[in-house]
Amino acid sequence: MTTRPEDADHYADHSAEFDAFYAATAKRLVATVYAMTGDLAEAEDAVQEAYVRAWQRWERLTREGDPLPWVRTVASRLAISAWRRTRSRLRAQFRHGAAADVPELSADRVALVEALRELPAQQRQVVVLHHLLDLPVDQVARETGASNGAVRTRLSRARKALGKRLTDTTAFTAEGAAHHG
The missing domain is CATH 1.10.1740 (Rna Polymerase Sigma Factor; Chain: A)
Structure with a gap:
């Protein structure tokens, strides 16, 4: 040929x-x-x-x-x-x-990565697509095969879990620094 x-x-x-x-x-x-x-x-x-x-x-x-x-x-x-x-x-x-x-990462970055790792995979995926890539909810829904409502629910649950986890980590870091300072 x-x-x-x-x-x-x-x-x-x-x-x-x-x-x-x-x-x-x-x-x-x-x-x-x-x-x-x-x-x-x-x-x-x-x-x-x-x-x-x-x-x-x-x-x-x-x-x-x-x-x-x-x-x-x-x-x-x-x-x-x-x-x-x-x-x-x-x-x-x-x-x-x-x-x-x-390589060494900042304490904030380590806390964020650890908090993301603790999320269920579907929540982590929508957080990354929506918040890190700034994709709108409807595009996140298309890319993940979920409904817009499911994406919003996952985002809400993920933000709540991340907020609690990152607040706990920040309090722990500040408390550790106060006791060791």
Whole structure:
């Protein structure tokens, strides 16, 4: 089978378009999925797999509009699925602390990450999409396959849990500093 010159040009156009899309979106998508899962390696793997799947459907995805929501949804689902399979391993890591080569994070960031990890996966996902990515409720609903009402309920419950957890952590940190100061 021979390749026609116009086929090669078409492939090169799609390849350049995909490469530009990847360069513009991959870093933020990894950060998004990491915020959902709390596991950077899982986030990177899921995002990479989502882009592979997007490349296989690139022409259809771009014909339908912005491919980013599709890629984000696939990456999120892959990561959450992997997260569920490795939940016991993650619990052990949480109990025993982070690996020694993880860079030092501020106390506020550590508290936020720990609080997010304690949320159920569906609540964590909607918090990340809505509050960290500033997506409207209806788009979060489309990407998660939930109704607008379910997204609002999850957001409300998550905010309540995060508020309590972060208030408790702040009080504990301040109390510890007062006793040790």
